[in-house]
Amino acid sequence: MTTNNKTAKQVGRKPKSDPCRHRLAINLNDADYAAFLTLYEQSGLPDKARFITSCIFNRTLKVVKMDKAAMDYYMRLTTFYAQFRAIGVNYNQVTKALKSTFTEKKALAFLYKLEQATRELTQINQKIIDLTAEFEAKYLNRNS
Numbered sequence: 001m002t003t004n005n006k007t008a009k010q011v012g013r014k015p016k017s018d019p020c021r022h023r024l025a026i027n028l029n030d031a032d033y034a035a036f037l038t039l040y041e042q043s044g045l046p047d048k049a050r051f052i053t054s055c056i057f058n059r060t061l062k063v064v065k066m067d068k069a070a071m072d073y074y075m076r077l078t079t080f081y082a083q084f085r086a087i088g089v090n091y092n093q094v095t096k097a098l099k100s101t102f103t104e105k106k107a108l109a110f111l112y113k114l115e116q117a118t119r120e121l122t123q124i125n126q127k128i129i130d131l132t133a134e135f136e137a138k139y140l141n142r143n144s
Contacts, residue, residue, distance in 0.1 A: 039055075
């Protein structure tokens, strides 16, 4: 390589404009370290150094808490909704098949049974709506 700046190759990482040169160390007992780790995990920050500096200089921390019970309830409710949609599609297919296959009298008898099952399904759906509202009020209190 030549000493000319234009032809010299730059290798390695680019230097930072404001590098961190000062290092501090603290000692914690077991109880304090456990509390520190709990707060660090709740913060969601990528590393402990950023968490400590944000605590020291009173920067706001973004804490995101995931409620596993609410997540599980939501997942099950979503699959249940998909099943309701499938029942709706089947309902349409059954009514078309009854109309085209059976006589009017038999079709009306089967439609009466289908109507009873639909009423039961509506009652179950109302119970689900009530339970969901109760769950949201009791466990997903967003105001506090």
